Amino acid sequence: MRTIGIIDIGSNSMRLVIVQISTNNSYRIIDDVKHSVRLGKDMLPNGNLHPIRMQRAIETLQFYKTLCDAIKTDSIIVVATEAIRKASNQKEFLELIYNSTGLSVRVLEGEEEAYYDYFSIANSFNMTENLIMDIGGSSTELIWMKDRKVQRMVSLPFGTISISEQLNEAKGNIFAREKTITNKLIQTYHELGWLPHGKALIGIGGSFRNIAKINKKRSFYPLEMSHNYYLSSENVQDIHRLVTNTPAHRRKDIRGLSSERSDIIWGATTAINALIMYCGISDVYVSGHGLREGVIFEEILHGLNPVKDxxxxxxxxxxxxxxxxxxxxxxxxxxxxxxxxxxxxxxxxxxxxxxxxxxxxxxxxxxxxxxxxxxxxxxxxxxxxxxxxxxxxxxxxxxxxxxxxxxxxxxxxxxxxxxxxxxxxxxxxxxxxxxxxxxxxxxxxxxxxxxxxxxxxxxxxxxxxxxxxxxxxxxxxxxxxxxxxxxxxxxxxxxxx
Known part of the structure; x- marks a missing residue:
């Protein structure tokens, strides 16, 4: 039996999951903690991470390290994504983390992050072909999965925080701003040249789960579970219109929307809506799994092939x-x-x-x-x-x-x-x-x-x-x-x- 802590330093939130893995390759989650740190927000003009955001990240990592030590984990895996990946002061920040906590951080390349997303989906959804979207704070991963294998994947340098900032800074009324950003997103998707059309979309991340919660409240859905929750594209587009039409200071009042995401949900729904329109998507499924589960399955399966069934x-x-x-x-x-x-x-x-x-x-x-x-x-x-x-x-x-x-x-x-x-x-x-x-x-x-x-x-x-x-x-x-x-x-x- 191995007990492993997996820490995901995201651009919007940081999360720790502690998992026990048995010799027969079964596993169980024994703790899961999340904090909204917004490491990718307020980046300085020179590309450095903001000192206050860095300090919050250090304090959160110290908390996670203390929890792992109390549970006596055998090892701690720490991975970081776009915010640290693109930071000009990445080296200095990683040294600060190590000196403050003793934790070594692996900064994932964009395609590595996308691969972990794929591996979590391939091992938790009974689908053979679909498009996967993981929209984080500062990056968005898109993966085309066919026959439960990766066909193409990419990490794009925008996410909920950066798109929301563009929407808020753009000139004109809110509808003109939204249309301008949407057209830019559609052009970006088009330039990839490989996105499949008419396939189901599986959404990863807190923004997708929040969209699901909003839809559940609107439809009086009785089940609490988020994994494999289904929405039609019309459901998602209705929620996007609701977010767009609701003044920024009132979005926190939208039933089902987390208060900590009320200021960035517009960026998420705009990017998702643009993808739905460009790819002609009808069906959207929400995943309760993501990068961390991809890391877990890598630890369990020791290879590149997902489970058979x-x-x-x-x-x-x-x-x-x-x-x-x-x-x-x-x-x-x-x-x-x-x-x-x-x-x-x-x-x-x-x-x-x-x-x-x-x-x-x-x-x-x-x-x-x-x-x-x-x-x-x-x-x-x-x-x-x-x-x-x-x-x-x-x-x-x-x-x-x-x-x-x-x-x-x-x-x-x-x-x-x-x-x-x-x-x-x-x-x-x-x-x-x-x-x-x-x-x-x-x-x-x-x-x-x-x-x-x-x-x-x-x-x-x-x-x-x-x-x-x-x-x-x-x-x-x-x-x-x-x-x-x-x-x-x-x-x-x-x-x-």
């Missing part, structure tokens, strides 16, 4: 960090998969729902870590709040409800979630829940006694023929307890032999 890795990582009967969990999943395949003509569910069932089956008992009693309800909460990668937020919610169904006939869908789950999704949850409950019943002794299930589908009934290593009366009875729900969801009576 994002969902599998995410589930296995979660299982490795908790107390769970793995043999039972994986056997229940095998039984679920068998039922899903054999009952296709009855459930008529899309193949993609198998990933929801897999998540629910493998994690259905995770709630026991809180309490055995009502553990199916605890499983719901843990699955919903464990940031499972490779599923959409809707699919994570469906997996949580499916897992909660393994000990009850039917779990009531909370009214706050009915804006996310329509009738089709609720029907899917009920059908998957019945299959999970049967499968869990067939391994009730947790000894893999039932080795196979054959489904005989007849006109008015479905018969489950069990193959077992010994007598299976208990398992048969447990499975038959689902007969009422089975008939309701699948339209046939259930028998077990």
């Amino acid at each position: 994002v969902l599998d890795y995410s589930i296995n990582n979660l299982i490795s960090n908790i107390n769970l009967n793995k043999n039972h969990a994986f056997h229940v999943w095998e039984l679920c998969k068998s039922l899903f395949e054999q009952l296709k003509s009855l459930h008529e569910l899309e193949e993609s729902t198998l990933r929801i069932l897999k998540t629910a089956a493998l994690l259905h008992d995770i709630g026991i870590n809180i309490s055995y009693y009502d553990h199916h309800l605890h499983s719901f909460y843990i699955i919903l709040n464990s940031q499972i990668n490779g599923l959409s937020q809707q699919e994570v919610l469906m997996a949580a409800y499916t897992a909660a169904s393994h000990r009850k006939d039917k779990v009531k869908i909370d009214s706050v979630h009915k804006g996310i789950l329509q009738e089709k999704e609720i029907d899917t949850i009920h059908k998957l829940g019945v299959m999970l409950r049967i499968s869990e019943a067939l391994d009730r002794q947790m000894n893999k006694n039932i080795t196979a299930v054959d489904c005989l589908i007849e006109e008015d009934r479905v018969t489950l023929k069990l193959t077992s290593t010994s007598q299976h009366e208990l398992e048969s009875k447990e499975a038959l307890d689902t007969s009422g729900e089975f008939q309701k969801e699948f339209g046939k009576r259930l028998f077990v032999l």
